[in-house]
Amino acid sequence: MPNFPMDPRSWGTAPDFEGMAELIADLVPPADAPQRVTSALDTARELLRYAYCRHEFATVAVVHALLALDGRLPDPLPDELAEAVRLRDRLAAGEVTGGVLMHARAVRLVRAVFEAVAQRFPPAPPRTGALREVWQDFLALPYPESYRGVAVAGVELIMVDSAVAGLVSRELAGTLDPEAAAGLWWCVDDLDRAVPLIDETYCAAYFTRLRDVARLAAERHLPTASDRPR
Incomplete structure (x- = not known):
């Protein structure tokens, strides 16, 4: 894997580009989710990886991950998911820029979206079960x-x-x-x-x-x- 140059604003996120894989290793879309949902989540995960090279990608990852929910937000809304929605709305209103979010926080917000999607598409019963x-x-x-x-x-x-x-x-x-x-x-x-x-x-x-x-x-x-x- 090539060792891409680090955006100075991403300093401390990972020792190098390869190290970004560990930060997002647990971000796995539900196996039974529709393709459009897994595509949005996969893209958000890769945006987090490449935020090592471009700091703004961390914020874009959060906004893109929300597409996986198709506008169907859980009720009540978990705190970190609510924060992700507020961030999206503030970006749309021009109140903040794409560099507002630190990478570690972006990972937690994207993880909150993954968890919300997992609740909508729980694992199927084991095919070998009775x-x-x-x-x-x-x-x-x-x-x-x-x-x-x-x-x-x-x-x-x-x-x-x-x-x-x-x-x-x-x-x-x-x-x-x-x-x-x-x-x-x-x-x-x-x-x-x-x-x-x-x-x-x-x-x-x-x-x-x-x-x-x-x-x-x-x-x-x-x-x-x-x-x-x-």
Whole structure:
């Protein structure tokens, strides 16, 4: 790796450019996040790395990381995430310049965005885990009351929730036939479209878990080309 020259304003951040990798090593996008989200986070992480060479990149990294939230901020807003939003707004208003933020602080603010995104896209259930155990864990979660009778991206979420429940039960009983398996894949597709548009943290987590359980139940029934959602 080339040893790029240091911006004097970044003095003390790392011993050299290679050392920047250690500062951002824990900034890893959630595996199940959409590509547009991971792209924003990856770019923010690299901006932090190259802030070693150009101090202003640290501030730009914070603003760019916020794109990953699609304007859907958690409530209540954590302190460091609130600070990141204020910084973005002050930059937009011309109240501060791109050099306002020290690198160490920028890393903490970007990390706060990564953590907020991770709450929206929790890890999928382990694919090697027992479906029965994963399903029982899911059944302990209450259905989000605010999403009864609500459609997102044309998807009636409570109907999908009910359909997945019936189809997973059939898979556990060993009675999921090819037609029903195709229906399960349609549910996965519906949830793939709806989940990124849900702006309430618990609801997003609930339907993400529902989608992951549905996929786990369906994965041994690979759909044919005609069965795959389009």
